[in-house]
Amino acid sequence: MDEIALGSLLASTLRVATPLILCAMAGVLAERSGVIDLGLEGKMLLCAFATGAVGALTGSLPLALASALAVGLALSMLHAYACVSHRGDQVVLGVAITMTAAGLTVVLGIAWFKMGGQTPALPDSVRLSPLFNGAAPALSALPFIGPLLALGLLGHNALVYLSFVLVFAVWWLLFRTRFGLRLRAAGENPAMVDAAGVSVLTLRYQALALNGAVCSLAGAYLVLAQNPSFVPHMTAGRGYMALAAMIFGKWHPVGALWACLLFGFLDALSIRLQGLSLPVVGAVPVQAIQALPYVLTVVLLAGFIGRARAPKALGTPYVKER
Amino acid sequence: MSVASNALPRWMDLGLLPALNLAIALAVCGVVVKIVGHDPAQVLALLVKGAFGSRAGISYTLYYATTFVFTGLAVAVAFHGGLFNIGGEGQAMMGGLGTALVALSLADHLPAAIVLPLMVLAAMLFGMLWAAVPAALQAYRGSHVVITTIMFNFIASALLSYLLVNVLKEPGNMTVESRRFADSARLPGVHDALAWLGVEWPRTPLNLSVLLAVAASVAVWALLWHSRPGYSMRAVGFAPEAALYAGIRPKRQVMLAMALSGALAGLVGVNEIAGVHQRLLLDFVVGAGFAGIAVSLIGRSHPVGIVLAAVLFGALYQGGAELAFEIPGFSRDMVFTLQGLIVLFSGAMAQVLAPALQRLHHALRPAAATQGAAHG
Numbered sequence: 001m002d003e004i005a006l007g008s009l010l011a012s013t014l015r016v017a018t019p020l021i022l023c024a025m026a027g028v029l030a031e032r033s034g035v036i037d038l039g040l041e042g043k044m045l046l047c048a049f050a051t052g053a054v055g056a057l058t059g060s061l062p063l064a065l066a067s068a069l070a071v072g073l074a075l076s077m078l079h080a081y082a083c084v085s086h087r088g089d090q091v092v093l094g095v096a097i098t099m100t101a102a103g104l105t106v107v108l109g110i111a112w113f114k115m116g117g118q119t120p121a122l123p124d125s126v127r128l129s130p131l132f133n134g135a136a137p138a139l140s141a142l143p144f145i146g147p148l149l150a151l152g153l154l155g156h157n158a159l160v161y162l163s164f165v166l167v168f169a170v171w172w173l174l175f176r177t178r179f180g181l182r183l184r185a186a187g188e189n190p191a192m193v194d195a196a197g198v199s200v201l202t203l204r205y206q207a208l209a210l211n212g213a214v215c216s217l218a219g220a221y222l223v224l225a226q227n228p229s230f231v232p233h234m235t236a237g238r239g240y241m242a243l244a245a246m247i248f249g250k251w252h253p254v255g256a257l258w259a260c261l262l263f264g265f266l267d268a269l270s271i272r273l274q275g276l277s278l279p280v281v282g283a284v285p286v287q288a289i290q291a292l293p294y295v296l297t298v299v300l301l302a303g304f305i306g307r308a309r310a311p312k313a314l315g316t317p318y319v320k321e322r
Numbered sequence: 323m324s325v326a327s328n329a330l331p332r333w334m335d336l337g338l339l340p341a342l343n344l345a346i347a348l349a350v351c352g353v354v355v356k357i358v359g360h361d362p363a364q365v366l367a368l369l370v371k372g373a374f375g376s377r378a379g380i381s382y383t384l385y386y387a388t389t390f391v392f393t394g395l396a397v398a399v400a401f402h403g404g405l406f407n408i409g410g411e412g413q414a415m416m417g418g419l420g421t422a423l424v425a426l427s428l429a430d431h432l433p434a435a436i437v438l439p440l441m442v443l444a445a446m447l448f449g450m451l452w453a454a455v456p457a458a459l460q461a462y463r464g465s466h467v468v469i470t471t472i473m474f475n476f477i478a479s480a481l482l483s484y485l486l487v488n489v490l491k492e493p494g495n496m497t498v499e500s501r502r503f504a505d506s507a508r509l510p511g512v513h514d515a516l517a518w519l520g521v522e523w524p525r526t527p528l529n530l531s532v533l534l535a536v537a538a539s540v541a542v543w544a545l546l547w548h549s550r551p552g553y554s555m556r557a558v559g560f561a562p563e564a565a566l567y568a569g570i571r572p573k574r575q576v577m578l579a580m581a582l583s584g585a586l587a588g589l590v591g592v593n594e595i596a597g598v599h600q601r602l603l604l605d606f607v608v609g610a611g612f613a614g615i616a617v618s619l620i621g622r623s624h625p626v627g628i629v630l631a632a633v634l635f636g637a638l639y640q641g642g643a644e645l646a647f648e649i650p651g652f653s654r655d656m657v658f659t660l661q662g663l664i665v666l667f668s669g670a671m672a673q674v675l676a677p678a679l680q681r682l683h684h685a686l687r688p689a690a691a692t693q694g695a696a697h698g
Binding site: 038081082083086087088089090091092093095096097098099100101102103104106107108110111112114117237240243244247285287288290291294295297298301302303310 | 354357358359406408456459463464465466468469470472473474476477480481483484487488609612615616619651653655656657658659660661662663665666669670671672673674
């Protein structure tokens, strides 16, 4: 492989990984506080729809982002109301959000835009453009690493870089602040948090609010950067893959980042390996590479390569003792 | 451990509360119908007419219901064993694969009387095996069955796609599907069966799998409430520690519950592949596994409830298809929306109204008591 191929492989890895990273961070925030989020897929889909619909109607990027944020927050507050306040089943809620989102986006899309569920293509002023366009030609002049850097690292939009910043921010929030310590404690031993005079309910509400905000970015990315418009079912299992990445990263933001990059790389690779025959193994079926993230996650969960330990109180609603 | 804390009387808990939740889901869906510019009352009337208004409509409703009985029972059996099986989707795909493999390899040489039972068995076996792996990982390695079954859905879909594209696809056929089965691998339609009896019935996808669904419901009922293994399974689901103390081995119960659950989900393959399509397709399950969660929630995980809920959902699917045909701009996805809303309000938020009902009950009870005293 030459440096141009490597550069474009790196670039598509980052492009594919970005929504996964954002979504996985949303998952880490919720699950570290003790609330399972199986609704990532549905939240992302509804946020993507809000971005596409409002972006197409108003032609304004801030409004599109704001609507995604509003939808993301509303969904995570619904999540909190049902599961934290009323101790509803968190798995069932996730399934409900995902099912409703899959139907509702198509129903509203068809009713409002009459394009079979798609939204009109967004104008370029709304979509995100590459951030460092100017620097690329200058860098390409460098031998070998030039094209790699220019193609692979510099041709991206702001959200791609923001997702990396967010990983650091989530890590810092969870592991270097008092709030993060409490949030993690709410996921491990909520009774202790309560005994220390801190409200478990409030912490979980806050964690879910952050979860909704970050998840809305993941949805917005799909419409603003990946595809020019909203398309029905465009998340295509990314929410579940992000969930797998979060588990593969052992519920740690940095671990989840590596897992997302690995899954993104596999995805980018599977497209390039299509119809290609490798020296030792022969032709690798695309489906095998596509299934690999899930297989790896199952193997990890089974404890055959390391141990993924979930937060101890994950999935159990907190009942205050009286 | 928290025990269900709602102290409602039985008729409120089992009758009023679920009815209210379902009504809220329907009302919210009605609002969505209104938002997209249709008249909810007209939509409801057309939906009922489409689902039950003709013999063909009823047949279609029952055909969809057959699939939902299988996936609903699958979710319910796992639930009674204390497990949440979200893998119905993948297990159903594998069931279809098992059905198709038997049909493709044997149907050319053997008569239907041998091939059809083998196809049913293969569907159950493949579904069972696909559920057994997550079950074993849960029982012996402690990996959470919810996550592993989700992962297995994706793995199943990749496997099915690989087999169809690279192995089973008919050469020269552009669509991704297997060759058509020989005639002996065709499960007779209900119209065929009625024709043998001399009754004329419109030709629909409804096939004899519907009898299989009835049999499965009775079998699940008998197993769970009238047999020793079923009792052990429910004991583990209801109170794992007490069950362990009573000498029931929880690991085996996990395996049993998931194996049964997978076998039931696998039967979807019989209804769709052997009964209707006559060939293996890529996405013949189309969300039936997830619909099973809704069916089981509405049916309160009891076979009788599940059959009724499956007919309700079958009617929604069939009525929704008719609506999409009758009203321009009406999308069948409205039904999927309603399905999600039902899972939301009858499942995740099922207890939200309980405190209010409890207060209402308390407010009414003293009055009833004094009244009773006055009469007594």
